[in-house]
Amino acid sequence: MKYQDEYRNRELVQGLAAHLENLVAGYAGTMTFMEVCGTHTMSIYQYGLRGLLPAQVRLISGPGCPVCVTPNSYLDKAIACCRIPGVVVATFGDMLRVPGTSSSLMEERAKGADVRIVYSPLDAVKLAATNPQLKVVFLGVGFETTAPTIAGSILAARQQGLGNFFVLAAHKTMPVPMAALASDPELAISGFICPAHVSTIIGADAYQPLARDYQRPCVITGFEPADVLQGVAMLAAQVVAGESRVEIQYSRAVKPQGNPKARAILDEVFAPCDAEWRGLGMIPGSGLAIREEFASFDAERMLPLTPELSREPTGCRCGDVLKGKITPFDCPLFEQTCTPEAPVGACMVSTEGTCAAAYKYGR
């Protein structure tokens, strides 16, 4: 398959591993790179890439899975939505199993709530258009990658004059939490493997402050194994040379300025807001709220939501996993009370969660 097979070539990958080994041969310390994208996390586990790295290079996983960083309070609101008679909750599949404080959407569906999986926010708009007697609430979760399509769905609903389509918005934006992690003295992050899909929208320039103000090398990297290893090698080269720049490994998709059209749609519908991240807490300016002009599509403003009092699960260390402070194997709940069949924390729920990847591929 074009743009896939050539980046999974064994000789190429082995060659990059040897190149990386040479690069860091004389380096005395350890360099720790964080990937902040769930698809990178999956790729690293799925291809067994850690086993190809030299001893000096360590990879840790950050808050890159949109499902994982969604706090219980949001899930509790989504659950409150689906308990309102006549409301359909439409969502991408991986939100179904995520536990809220005392239930999940999957449990609510089993009890009779109308919760449907859709593959695109426009499917949810269609659902609303064809079922005027129902109120359709789409769960707007994700980073800059998915946010433009959800903004587009709100614009489409407005154009169609729909009064029964709503979004429960919890979008987050990426460079802001990376800065928070870079400034955390407990973390010794040498550089960032920057997300690929997000960067196609926001562009490489968005990471300049991280490289400039926090002296953290940033490399925007594709998802295939050769992409990841080349990205790691580019980061290692910067560390060895004592530099910190933003570089694009994934040049076949990412431009310095990103995608201006998608950013314009984002700006039209959403405005920056403070956002609560599971494990990281409240990060100012790291979320996207629906603008006042589109309030009639905002589920939180338009529906009578009475979520239960939220609390995070006892003993769950998703927060430390998401910050890269511990690996999944360091969490006492991992494999014991927290498994993909009965997840305690969100890192185990999403297919792109660090703990799910470690459980599935890393044991």
Place this chain on the structure above:
Amino acid sequence: MNDDLILLGHGSGGVLSHKLLSDLIIPALSGTPLSGQDDAAVLNIDAGRIAFTTDSYVVDPIFFPGGNIGSLAVNGTVNDLAMVGATPLYVSCGLIIEEGFSRKELSAIVTSMRQAADLAGVRIVTGDTKVVPRGKADRIFINTAGIGAFVTGQPLSGANAKLGDKVIVSGTIGDHGIAVMAAREGLSLATEIQSDCAALNGLVNEMLAMAGDSLRVLRDPTRGGVATTIKEIAVQSAVTITLDEAALPVDPAVRGVCSILGLDPLYVANEGKLLAVVAPAAAEALLERMRQHPLGKNSAIIGEVATAGVGKVQMKTAVGGVRSVEMLAGEQLPRIC
């Protein structure tokens, strides 16, 4: 009265039931001397040991590229019998139909059950039809049970894998699951992916004839996919199995859809594929024989039993890394981005 729809009365046991059976179901499914309407079928089985299995089919959608719920129900039960090394002989058919179901679709389903049975060389000899009120079933559910005989040889079991054995898959993986998902969700794909739904007993016969006792394990990797089934074999046999990712046959279209949706083809369901564990000396010859069969033309050796003990599955990744392979947890759900 609308003659095109199944009514509750068709399941009442009265005149309508009899008419449905005599007009539609029995002619389609049976039409053999065994199709009397006594309370049980009386069968001749020349074997000291039989295999007996049952399975229920609730697939959505009921028609998909490459098959429908009817052919799936027959092939699934035939394959369950074939996987223990039995020769499938007789199948039962229990239909649970939702009120209002289309008679035309019912006819298409039972006709394809008959075709599948004929292709597999089995007879549908007994059955049952129930009609439930609208909303109490999802259009149609089918239960099939099957009986097979051990004409020669001993039953195969997932517990027989031994150190050094090779693992063979009979073709590309994940085709059925992706075909059904694409049909269910209305995904527009550039190429239509067909389900691999098929009866495997013909292929198994040739494999048994060729490899005999060297054939240790046969399993069809249906729900949970190849990963889950191989893990089950590893646990049952208390061995560690190593898979070679580069050797796994995956149709490029299936790989593409999996890539977009964040699914792993290793966990996607199959309905016309089998996994075989075979003694190393017999592996290459068996592979060649399998490749000559239409249902085994893309067969490949995908791994081996690396060590005795433990019950683990490891994958040598295509790029030279190593990772573990676990059973599917819950259902595979498409990801957010």
